[in-house]
Amino acid sequence: MSPVAKRRGRGHTGRAVAVAVVGVVVALGTAFLVANLASRGDVQVRLGDDRFDAGRVENLARIIDEDGQPILFPDPANFSRSIYVDHQGGDPTTGWIALSAFVPDRPECTLTFDPEVDLFTIDDAQPASCDRDTTFPRSGAGLRVYATEVVDDRLTIDLQDPANAPD
Numbered sequence: 001m002s003p004v005a006k007r008r009g010r011g012h013t014g015r016a017v018a019v020a021v022v023g024v025v026v027a028l029g030t031a032f033l034v035a036n037l038a039s040r041g042d043v044q045v046r047l048g049d050d051r052f053d054a055g056r057v058e059n060l061a062r063i064i065d066e067d068g069q070p071i072l073f074p075d076p077a078n079f080s081r082s083i084y085v086d087h088q089g090g091d092p093t094t095g096w097i098a099l100s101a102f103v104p105d106r107p108e109c110t111l112t113f114d115p116e117v118d119l120f121t122i123d124d125a126q127p128a129s130c131d132r133d134t135t136f137p138r139s140g141a142g143l144r145v146y147a148t149e150v151v152d153d154r155l156t157i158d159l160q161d162p163a164n165a166p167d
Helices: 012-040 057-067
Strands: 051-056 071-073 083-087 096-100 106-110 112-114 119-121 135-137 145-151 154-162
Touching (some): 057 071, 083 154
Antiparallel strands (some): 071 083, 083 096, 096 145
């Protein structure tokens, strides 16, 4: 004989079905609301941080000085905000610049740095639509430049808005 008596009437199955139905209705309502708001343009999806901690300024300055070229930081999320970080001068707390690694308004045309000519160029591996004669100076003139800040001996780059996007 069983120590627990059987219940009569509507069992747990009815309750489980009711809870599942309510869950589905809530999920569909939430999805509809999000889709409706997104279609109006009132919602901005923000994945990841807009401030990038590039590392300790002493280490970055030493690497740039030893290699003779800026450091490329590929965007690990979606490769849409890869940047070059460069340093000029002897003081590691000043002289920082962060540049877009793409030709402005042509994200399919990525840039490489050629230390022999001290220019950002487009290499032969890029799509045929990219003009191979396009170059940019190391200073970043003509490229999107992002604001940099040194806080507690660490370089922080604001990727949200370029400091001087080309017109």
